[in-house]
Amino acid sequence: WIGILVLYTVRKGQFNCPGGGLLHSYLLGLLILLASIICALSALVYVSMQGTISNPGPRKSLPKILYTRLLLYFPEFIWAVVGAVWVSDNSVQCEKTVINGVIGTVIASWIIIVFTVIGVVIVFDPLGGKKTFYLPDGVSRNLESSQSGQLLYNVKSSATRVWEKRIRLLCCCIVQDDDHRVAFTSIAELFRNYFSDTDLVPSDIAAGLILLHQEQDKMENCPKEPEEVLCHSPSSLVTDDLDAELENAAHFMLFAAAAYGWPYYVYTNPYTALCKLNGDCCRNRPTDSDITGSDRHNFHFGSILKITGLQYRDFIHISFHNKIYEIPFFVALDHKKEAIVVAVRGTLSFEDILTDLSADCEDLTLEEVLENGFVHKGITQAANYIYRKLINDGILNQAFTIAPEYKLVIVGHSLGGGTASILAIMLRNSFPTLRCYAFSPPGGLLSKSLADYTKHFIVSIIVGKDLVARLSMPNMEDLKRRIVRIVANCNRPKYQILLRGCWYEVFGGDPDDFPTELDGRNQDALTQPLLAEESLMVHRSPSYNALEEESHLNSPPQYPHLYLPGKIIHIVEECSSRRLCSSDIKYTARWSNETVFSSILISPKMITDHMPDVVLKALNSLSQEHGSCLSC
Secondary structure, X not given: OHHHHHHHHHOOOOOOOOOHHHHHHHHHHHHHHHHHHHHHHXXXXXXXXXXXXXXXXXXXXXXXXXXXXXXXXXXXXXXXXXXXXXXXXXXXXXXXXXXXXXXXXXXXXXXXXXXXXXXXXXXXOOOHHHHHHOOOHHHHHOOOOHHHHHHHHHHHHHHHHHHHHHHHHHOOOOOOOHHHHHHHHHHHHHHHHHHOOXXXXXXXXXXXXXXXXXXXXXXXXXXXXXXXXXXXXXXXXXXXXXXXXXXXHHHHHHHHHHOOOHHHHHHHOOOOHHHHHHHHOOOOOOOOXXXXXXXXXXXXXXXXXXHHOOOXXXXXXXXXXXXOOEOOEEEEEEOOOOEEEEEEXXXXXHHHHHHHHOOOEEEOOEXXXXXXXXXXXXXXXXXXHHHHHHHHOOHHHHHHHHOOOOEEEEEEEOHHHHHHHHHHHHHOOXXXXXXXXXXXXXXXXXXXXXXXXXXXXXXXXXXXXXOHHHOOHHHHHHHHHHHHHHHHOEOOOHHHHHHHHHHHHHHOOOOOOOOEOOOOOOHHHHOOOOXXXXXXXXXXXXXXXXXXXXXXXXXXXXXXXXEOOOEEEXXXXXXXXXXXXXXXXXXXXXXXXXHHHOOOOOOOHHHHOOOHHHHHHHHHHHHHHHHHHHHO
């Protein structure tokens, strides 16, 4: 608006060129139209800042302003068309500066319109008020009217279709087959179940995460829960076992990181990686029988060689093939540890994300082991794919023919760690001495019985407040409940929470002491939901109910509690200051248990602690520290 005003003021009285009359009318109309839009947006901002998240009363005029802004899109669209017609008119012979200014205006108008339409398509909820038809389980069981039951079913089906369309839109760039369509439907139902019972918008969630983070920081100096206080003076046997496992984990983490190929190598060596890989791209590469999938210019294999330090002759099989439920892996001979290593890649593509999100549970029944074990469906299908390749294609037979005295070790990071764990369970009977190192595996992976069984041969390594290691549907439901409670009962406007939260995350300082309706209430009262909290809950989802009700033994929840695999090593960062840490970070490691990871922790490092380079750095630091102690 300011740019057009300057253009109109400077060129006023100089619209005598051919087409200048239309230009004068266009600029004048655009000034008035944009001024109206700015007023509507200013009113939207001002009214939105009133009240609190759970007190919408001061914002009751917001829908009218919103519809006013919506109506202004029609003249804005018409004016954008007029501007485009004027720019494309060859008979216009005005000054170049004026024409360029109008072209810029037209382009900006169309960009705004296109992004608005895309935003509406992705964010707009076509169900609207139909969400009120979602009913608690007790009410739905008492529905006598078949019409009401059918209405409820139709609303749920509509919600699933909405989420399915959104997922298809986000994944429009990948080829879609039957597996993709099944995954889309499964993931859409997961999102529908999770979000159907709340009335939260993204900014509410952001405010809740900010409040939870500051609340957690306040609690850092409080006494730890009993399960978190683990053996401060462990026996020498336990210490030796931990040190040995850390040394092995640091070694095998190189293989798990190498499975990512050139993206990881370039990420960790941003200035020299491309030059080094360019020099190797023309060298000999494996024959077609050794490698499957696409590896243009030999970049993936060249990166694996540089990261692991192995020779080409040490590799038995390499697969870069990547589809949903089918992830890349390689099999190599590790002469240093006398091991045949199966390294599985973590999440690196849209297909991998769909595998991660296929979070339904399915049974994994193993002879002479368990009768019923629940596992993550998508990761289990990925493990089945690698199992078939290793056994049916004779890859492991070929490896043990070359090195019969070597032991089998399976490793992976993130999705690869989860897949490696389930693959190790499948191969355990055939290879009793196998070991598995799962680096930052997803938390919702195995049922309790399976997790206990894997403690004999799987070691999970978790760094800090890693989000993925705490991800499970019950944990997500618990996080949603905590967000709803803390957001609904905060007495500050949302913009204040977001602004102060951003300052706190960037510059640090003391956590804000936001007053809430929870202050001053006794412990018994805190167990009951407040009126503000209930206003943000449309109904309670089945998985939400499963957190509080113990009478669901006859009908198991759709998303039962799943746990991390094997024995767990938890690595935490030692630092006196939460933000101003020195570059020489010190880490400590200890044996932990699955209960420590039963809640999602909010922290700026909840994502970075999951990254493979951070895990490798922490393991190398601990391994070097142990080596220096031995030398002393």
